[in-house]
Amino acid sequence: MIGGVFIYNHKGEVMVSRVYRDNITRTTVDAFKVSVIHARQAVRSPVTIIARTSYFHTRQGSVWIVACTKQNVNAALVFEVLNKMVQVLEQYFGSITEESVKNNFVLIYELLDEILDYGYPQKTDSGILKTYITQQGVRSQSTEEQKQITSQVTGQIGWRREGIKYRRNELFLDVLESVNLLMSPQGQALSAHVSGRVVMKSYLSGMPECKFGMNDKLVIDKQAKPSTPEAQNLESQLSKRQGGGVNRSVAIDDCTFHQCVKLSKFESERSISFIPPDGEFELMRYRTTKDITLPFRVIPLVRLSTQNHVEIKVTLKSLFKAALTAQKVEVRIPIPPNTSGVKIITLRGKAKYKTGENTIVWRLRNMQGQRQSELTAEVELLPTTDTSKTKQTARVPISMNFEVT
């Protein structure tokens, strides 16, 4: 399993080094610094092998978080552990920076001791970890409390502690969707998919068993038939009810669930039941590719009028029903990095040129369905000596955000 976990700053100095296995030495730690962090060419893979030691790394800003091993370990597991580790640390002391790591290194050592044992991941739920590892030193605990902690850490419901009480029991649910669209220059959608997340905030007392239902329009995983007869029956009923000629169902290609959801129950009965962790968590993710109706259409028009002058015209059309309104609409239009000045004219909303990000950000407070709006911008470019270079910059697509309530 994992032989050691290291945290480096951008200079390659080790800030935290926790070795779990004997075959990882100081040289192992330095080898990564020399071959990857200080390498002249940026690394091209998150997995690097140096002298038969494999390194897995992920970056948080300028901080490198690295796990290394000499065995044939489960690579997906290592990256998941690193990601979870990052989440735990963030929940303990906010974002991970050189400063915050150095400020909390004792805490990090303590956490690493609990998260991994001999390189095997043990506990990565910050909710539970916080019950016995705190920043304020160790609270005095009675024997009873200690027992409770250990049984909870190892128990089946490792993500929730017992004895939570709220005066008011509340549950919030957010559905966040992102539509990914790839469009050819001719305006043809090459690929489109929606990935959605259901985020839940629960403030419930005790050990509540929750069930999450979706309406009949939702069909998960059409191709794969559920294995039990009851579930097949259920599904056929569903499809009968939908059978009104018009296909109004929303087909979900696939979904994944937080570990609190009982997967075997989902597989057999298609019901999502769970005991939620306390606070905010991501209950499920889903993905769909079929019948995506685009809420907006963005039509860009770019004209290179002279060598150093570009005209950009962006038309935004809302395609949804006129009765609905989109709020906080934000369109981000990338422009070349060698821009010297921008003149923007908009009919509605406000637009601003953000120098640092090389983008024009166009904000509309709200937009009704079936409307159209337009932005034109004249971009002055700094003359460059190498004309081929202007062509060669990475072409960032236009992106937009909005909310529907």
Next chain:
Amino acid sequence: MSDSKYFTTTKKGEMAELKADLQSDKKERKKEAIKKIIANMTVGKDVSSLFADVVNCMQTDNLELKKLVYLYLMNYAKSQPDLAILAVNTFSKDCEDPNPLIRALAVRTMGCIRVDKITEYLCEPLRKCLKDDDPYVRKTAAVCVAKLHDINAQLVEDQGFLDLLKDLLSDSTPMVVANTVAALAEIGEVSSTATALTDLDTSTINKLLTALNECTEWGQVFILDSLAGYEPKDDKEAQSICERVTPRLAHANAAVVLSAVKVLMKFMELLPGDSAYLTSLVKKLAAPLVTLLSAEPEIQFVALRNINLIVQKRSDILKEDIKVFYVKYNDPIYVKLEKLDIMIRLANSTNIANVLAELKEYSTEVDVDFVRKAVRAIGRCAIKVESAAERCVGTLVDLIQTKVTYVVQEAVIVIKDIFRKYPNQYESIIATLCENLDSLDEPEARASMIWILGEYCDRIDSVDELLTTFLDSFADENSQVQLQLLTAIVKLFLKRPADTQQLVQSVLSLATQESDNPDLRDRGYIYWRLLSTDPAAAKDVVLAEKPTISEETDLLEPALLDELICQISTLASVYHKPPSAFVEGKVPTPTSNKLINQANNTTSAAESTEEPVEDGVAAPPQEQAAVIPSAVEDSLIGDLLSMDLPSTSYNAPPASAGDGLGELDLLGDLSGLQIGGGYGGGMIGGQTGVGGIFGGTGLPGMGGGMGGGGGGGGGGIDLFGGLGGQGPNPGIMFQGGPISLPKQEWLPAARGKGMEILGTFVRRGGQIYADMTFNNKAMQMMADFAIQFNKNSFGLAPGPLAVNSPLMPNSTASTLLPITPGGLVMKMTPLTQLQVAIKNNVDVFYFSVNMPTHVLFSEDGAMDRKVFLATWKEIPQSNEVQASVDNVSLTPDQVQQKLETNNVFLIARRQVDVGGLNQELMYMSLKFINNIWVLIEVKAAPGSTTVGLALKTSAMDVIPGVLEAFKSILHA
């Protein structure tokens, strides 16, 4: 509270200051000091000098402080083993602490301290903790067993920790089970003795499957990884495991999903191919795999590397999902490159239009590596999807027009491949290529371009000028380019000999005289000689039609692919290499699936059959150790062995008559040579002359016999032959008569280019026969069989080899080859080794076999009683060997009978009374066909299973063989 101050650079005298702080009474100061020490340790400063003082702080009720001290201990205990013992006491105390967190902490830390003394003290607490009431302690103890096993495997096995660990598999807490599974898997991986203990059985599997639903995400991964190593009994069990694993595909943790995919992919192989369940399972796999692509980029990378394997194994899984592999602008480069690979794998005639549009888009990106790969991908699409080839070529031509140098170069390289696949279809684009000659500066691109020029030189007008310009810089070119240039110009010359003679001459002289690259020189000489001796043949060779290239050149070998499928989600699957390639001291994993093993076998067999075929010119290296040099050319071998050919009265056996038997003759020649003519080929004479041992073989009193033999070898042989007829009549009491051993594989098919030979030796009617079976496992028929032996200890020579010829593919022929003495003699080690050459129409094969000694016992081995007595006395005591054969369930009579059937003759027999036991003493003699006598005293007692032997002979070398023969005779 900020801890970053501990990282500030150290001042002089800091160590002393820290020491003082550690010894202070104030807890806060102590803690501060230790934090500072840990910070120093982290940045790599040596703070081991404070060891004793830090250990003194261990005894504290402050958990945070204790943890820091433990951290320090784990780092430095190894460098200060003597001082580390100071900590043992505290550890032992902590293991008894009422707080389970402290108990677990102590056990966890002790396992990480690799000092023998500490390890000793670990055993007892560990045993207790494995049975602790608290699950937290138990789960920590389970991992600790794996730690201890790494330090001292023997100790773990001796102390019975493995059994304790196995008991934990039935623990009520899922997390304990999960850690136990992980620990067992790790122990099983390194220790072969433990593997047997850690193997899973059906009931354990059920426990694990139950725990799977309840334990943490990490525990689920451990369990799934262990399941993947399990061999289900049958397809039903495989299916039921699959059914219980499938729900894991919806887990949010990618590692759980991938490990579940691994189990499913592996067990799918065991399901019947037409079952509906399998079809539905295949469908279920696609969506979770695609979902992995919305995870973090690092996980996407691992997933993509694995998907690459999965689509190679089961291309149908993702065939509908090519769109999800389209590259996003903000994908990290490593994700982009992997996606490209998968796109090409999934490309087919229905989606090619979209794929091509995408690829064209990618080829205008910024990242050079990515662009190059995209261009290459277009070429691969052309080769893979024939209907799209024209469009691909068009796209490539468009790309060449961009004049971006690396795009052009990459395009040229793939166009060469396209020409190989579709010859004579797209020559029209050569003109465009020629325009860009100047921009090619990479060797591979230049070599590709020159290849194209050479291949199509008759359609390009100014090709000689173009090649001349390349030739001008010949010396500076990369060897790859030089080789291509040489070939291209020779091609040109063969097609247009009139005006290119100058050119070809200059390139040939450059290649053969100016270059110090042996490959280039060799190729130059070959062309030169070809051209000067037979231009027509040169044309046939150089302008021969080339085999078209296959579409999927980068597929993994099936055996490796199967191995990697069993390693899904691990590093091996990321590197696409077997674990043994990057893990030190990795025991090759028993690759689980029987299917896989079979696959492995067939591949390796196939490989080895192909191996020696090619080298016609160079003498192949001697593959069979200690065997006859693999001769190819008479003179060559002759030189090697510095011998003159041929020699004396040796007659090539009839078998070697016929065409193409140079090699076989040679053997005869060689052996004949060493004997020298002076001995007249007489076997006995030869033997006396040659072998030191054999020289001294003549038993006193046997001189006459020897001399007689020396007089005429031929006569001797006849004599034996004649005697054979009068030999003891076998088969009266014991079926089978003289024993014959089961046939063994003499020449495996892999080494015999498909010819497999099984064989054994028998003695029948005074004659030795080789009982052989020829199996033709090649695709072609075999004919013209012939056999020859090298000189051997007993001067054996083969009679005519009668094999039904031709031997059709997949058919078998058996033959009895008479073997006669009278050949040439050379002492071999072991004595009975026989080096054999067998020839057929395919090749000559060499192998060596060991003859069973008993076939060499001659039928006239009964010695006269008086001579026996005299001889027995005359052979010195030092030449006597005592031995015994156990487990003989025969009466003394049967012993005698058995031995006599195999030409060991009774001279005298008497009973003696040894300590109240009746023992039969039998004096026996045997004679080797080359007249070595062996005298034997056999002690056998009724009711005893041990037969005692005392052997006397003047030629001690034969003793081991004789003993071996006695064993096999008496056990037969």
